Amino acid sequence: MDENRLFGVWENALLLSLQLEQTSQEAHQSLEELASLVVSLGAKVADRIIQNRPQIHPAYFFGTGKLSQIKEVLHQKCADAVIVDASLTPKQTRNLEQKWKRPVLDRTQVILEIFARNARTREAKLQIELAQAEFLMPRLAGLWKHLDRERGGIGVSRGGGEKQIENDRQYLRRRISKLRDEIKRIEKERNTQKKRRVQCLNVSLVGYTNAGKSTVMNRLTDSHVLVENRLFATLDSTTRLMEEDFRPKILLSDTVGFIKNLPHELVAAFRSTLSTIRDADLLLHVIDASSDFEDHIQTTHQVLSQMDADCIPVLKVFNKIDQVPLAQLQILRKLNPDSVFISALNEGVEELRESIGSFFEKRMETMTIRLDYQQSQNISDIYQYSRVDSIDYQEEGILMTLTSLPGNLSRLRHHLTPSIQEVMS
Numbered sequence: 001m002d003e004n005r006l007f008g009v010w011e012n013a014l015l016l017s018l019q020l021e022q023t024s025q026e027a028h029q030s031l032e033e034l035a036s037l038v039v040s041l042g043a044k045v046a047d048r049i050i051q052n053r054p055q056i057h058p059a060y061f062f063g064t065g066k067l068s069q070i071k072e073v074l075h076q077k078c079a080d081a082v083i084v085d086a087s088l089t090p091k092q093t094r095n096l097e098q099k100w101k102r103p104v105l106d107r108t109q110v111i112l113e114i115f116a117r118n119a120r121t122r123e124a125k126l127q128i129e130l131a132q133a134e135f136l137m138p139r140l141a142g143l144w145k146h147l148d149r150e151r152g153g154i155g156v157s158r159g160g161g162e163k164q165i166e167n168d169r170q171y172l173r174r175r176i177s178k179l180r181d182e183i184k185r186i187e188k189e190r191n192t193q194k195k196r197r198v199q200c201l202n203v204s205l206v207g208y209t210n211a212g213k214s215t216v217m218n219r220l221t222d223s224h225v226l227v228e229n230r231l232f233a234t235l236d237s238t239t240r241l242m243e244e245d246f247r248p249k250i251l252l253s254d255t256v257g258f259i260k261n262l263p264h265e266l267v268a269a270f271r272s273t274l275s276t277i278r279d280a281d282l283l284l285h286v287i288d289a290s291s292d293f294e295d296h297i298q299t300t301h302q303v304l305s306q307m308d309a310d311c312i313p314v315l316k317v318f319n320k321i322d323q324v325p326l327a328q329l330q331i332l333r334k335l336n337p338d339s340v341f342i343s344a345l346n347e348g349v350e351e352l353r354e355s356i357g358s359f360f361e362k363r364m365e366t367m368t369i370r371l372d373y374q375q376s377q378n379i380s381d382i383y384q385y386s387r388v389d390s391i392d393y394q395e396e397g398i399l400m401t402l403t404s405l406p407g408n409l410s411r412l413r414h415h416l417t418p419s420i421q422e423v424m425s
């Protein structure tokens with residue numbers, strides 16, 4: 001499974017953080033999450049160090065006085081890599097690696113590694129490779145030295161010095177453009193499926209990684225998508241029929257979770273996977289109620305706004321309530337009267353299903369149309385786009401009363417003009 005590992009193999013990492021404007025609690029929480037990321041990669045955490053300093057050192061990120069102390073800890077704890085809970089410049093990474101004689105990775109690299117490991121489908125693999133290539137581009141000068149070429153990585157060529165870097169750069173440029181083309185091709189296929197989905201009501205699960213989105217997906221659609229207690233188990237989008245009897249049909253999609261400081265290369269590369277979110281009529285924001293979720297909620301809002309999906313209606317779903325003390329749960333319910341509280345493993349799933357149904361019921365509108373008999377082959381389309389409340393075969397045409405979301409009704413009008421006539425009721 002290591003063929004996708006780009007930054008060399010390490011097993012015991014020292015985690016470092018620079019506490020700048022954050023509170024000590026924020027720095028600790030973030031480092032805790034970095035530790036979960038490292039564990040998700042199958043590595044161990046040797047130790048954690050937080051330096052409190054008013055500003056970043058431009059060349060070494062940390063204060064220079066701290067560097068030798070860190071080196072000592074590296075020896076004592078037999079750590080074979082250093083992971084910094086921040087984004088480092090290529091120059092800072094290079095300088096720190098020279099000082100400590102260990103690979104130095106930042107948070108972005110760790111997330112890229114996890115994505116590379118967990119990618120299963122061809123599309124996810126291409127997207128992660130694109131994100132890696134874009135991340136590598138400005139860092140070639142420092143990276144080619146310790147890239148594990150035997151393992152292939154993304155296939156950087158052999159050689160030495162400046163010429164080597166220029167070769168690699170050219171290779172990456174070509175590779176990036178090829179990857180973009182291939183992803184576009186897959187995106188086109190996806191668009192064909194999307195056309196079919198447009199007639200349905202689309203609900204998409206969003207939220208922080210490990211909140212329980214895939215578990216909710218499985219419960220609501222009786223499917224078997226991968227559920228695991230680790231970060232970024234899901235990297236692909238899966239869409240399943242949720243409500244067979246509801247008209248229009250309701251589809252539910254599960255997709256990649258979010259995390260604080262999600263690398264922008266990833267958001268860009270996963271544009272097509274994330275499009276299921278952008279196209280949704282309703283987002284189910286799954287929140288792990290047993291975690292420090294305020295930060296997670298904020299991150300989810302940020303990513304949604306980054307994706308221009310912040311205008312889609314959201315239903316908050318507090319999950320894992322089996323892990324929340326009763327008193328705390330009561331407060332949470334009071335503070336969030338419009339949210340749904342569930343334990344995807346045990347309880348509340350039916351209530352969630354009803355909330356989704358009533359969300360759509362409330363927003364649906366009704367229109368009455370008259371359809372020419374010559375166009376009666378369109379009736380099956382009408383049944384796809386809407387719920388048919390009544391149908392009356394009259395002399396002048398077929399009189400139908402339809403209920404659906406306003407967007408669906410206008411798509412239907414557009415689709416059937418001029419063969420339908422709207423009748424004022």
Ligand SMILES: Nc1nc2c(ncn2[C@@H]2O[C@H](COP(=O)(O)OP(=O)(O)OP(=O)(O)O)[C@@H](O)[C@H]2O)c(=O)[nH]1
Nearest residue numbers: 209210211212213214215228229232233234257344
């Ligand atoms: N106790 C408890 N655990 C839950 C509940 N729902 C999900 N889990 C567990 O939480 C872990 C993560 O669940 P997933 O459904 O994979 O979470 P996800 O949001 O899809 O995660 P990613 O795809 O990695 O972003 C798994 O171990 C689930 O069994 C719940 O209601 N209660």
Ligand SMILES: [Mg+2]
Nearest residue numbers: 213214233234
């Ligand atoms: Mg998942």
